[in-house]
Amino acid sequence: MTKAVRIHGPGGPEALVYEDVEVPAPGAGEVLIEQTACGLNYIDVYHRNGLYPLAALPAVIGMEGAGTVAAVGDGVTAFQPGDRVAYADAPPGAYAEARLMPWHRLVKLPDAISDQQAAAMMLQGMTVEYLIRRTYAVQPGDTVLFHAAAGGVGLIACQWLDHLGATVIGTVGSEEKAALAKAHGCHHTINYREEDFTARVRELTEGAGVPVVYDSIGKDTFEGSLDCLRPRGLMVSFGNASGPVPPFNPAVLGQKGSLYLTRPSLLNYNVQREELEASAAALFEVVTAGKVKIEVNQTYPLSETAQAHRDLEARKTTGSTVLLP
Template identity: 65%
Template sequence: MVHAIRIHEYGGPEALRWDEVEVGDPGPGEVRLRQTAVGLNYIDTYHRTGAYKMPQLPAIIGAAAAGVVEAVGPKVTALKVGDRVAYAPTAGGAYTQARVMSSERLVPLPSWIGEEQAAGMMLQGMTAQYLLRSTYRVQPGDTILVQAAAGAVGLILCQWAKHLGATVIGTVSTDEKAELARAYGCDHPIVYSREDFPVRVKEITGGQGVPVVYDGVGKTTFMASLDCLRPRGLMVLFGAASGPPAPLDLGVLAAKGSLYVTRPTLFTYVNKRDDLMSSAADLFDVVHAGGVKIDVRQTYPLRDAEQAHRALEGRQTTGSTVLIP
């Protein structure tokens, strides 16, 4: 028997329980994974609250982790016992000391990547990868806007976009977070609590606006994000930390300059094995080259996931956070 964090009902951080669970043997195409680090991601709060429903309750939440293969089932040829691997995303199941899962969703780790770093970068890093290289392919000379630039995905977006030759504008809530974002490649941090960020974006861009906004905040920033776009610009809503935006009258997009809006998810972009491996390889390459630095800035014991969720939702974290089983 091992321990896992489960929810028995949807709710606040207090709904997270430290339960004893049983982990069976791997079947065909599966491995048993001893987990050494679990990534804390905002999507975990959506599963906890029921904003994204789990298939059934009680349920183990969590979308990303790293660990060591301790058993392989029949028909598994690409992995062996002792291999270090990581994964993201999954629709739950990561907040546990051990689990059985499909080998097709596991990515072998290069020797230079630590397991805590891997757990902290897989979901957030591959999110940045598809946003910057597929949803809107950032080019040298582009000026882009990143909402919540000091958050886990935000810091990666700032660094990677800067590495690609872009100028990065980012919104943050405090002066301290502004300095952090600047240190990670944000050319123009805007403290939105005292500055009108659409006005500042227009000032920075000489009145033109930006070709793309990457917004993981949602409700509180969505409409103002549209005002930051140049004509025919792309609004990329990839999360909703403040809640989902209100329904949108599509006529607004015409009035604001024939804008585009998309609501992508990492699940769609890495659903196929080849796409998963390609995205992970791109992430590993840019980290190894020094273009993106992944800092695990907070760690908590897995059994203290409630405390970690409170810190995340209270905007008390920056960068990546990892739970230690």
């Protein structure tokens, strides 16, 4: 038996139950991982509250982790016991002391990256990679709007975008978070509690608007984000922290300048093994080169996962958070 955090039904943080589970020996194509760190991400909240329903309950949630290979199943040749590995992918089940994963969704960790760093950066870092390199390939001189600039994804994005030569406008919820974002490469911060972010973006771009908006907030920022775009700009809606975006008439995109809209996900961008390896390699490169620093700003024992969720939803966390089995 091993300890894990499961949900038996959708609900609030109280739905997270720390309990014993049985982890079988790895089957064909599977790897058994003894986990040393688990990542905390907003998608975990969506799984917990039922916004993204899971296939079967009860279920261990969590999409990101790092640790050491304990055993491999038949047909697995890419990994062996003792390898340090990390992942940020389906199937859910990261909130556990040990778990099984399909071998082809794992990557080996470079010696220069710690387990806690890996658990803090794989999902968020590869999300940033596909957003700024593949969803919209940011070029030197581009000005982009990135919401929640002081969050885990935001701090990585600000650093990476600055490294690419872009000008970053970031929204934040406090002066403390504004200072944090600026310290990580964000050039202009907008406190959405005090300013109209749309008007401020227009002011900063001299009325032109930006070519791309990265929006993980959802309902509260969607319409304003569209109004920040220049003609034929791209709205990247990749999260729902404030709730799902209500239905809207696609004709609005035409009225606001023939805009583009996409709702991407990491799972779809790293479907193929080759895509996963390339995404992870790009992330490891900027981190080991010191261009992007991964900071674990909060840690919680795995047994206190419910409190970690409360703090995440209350926007009390900054940067990355790691659960420790």
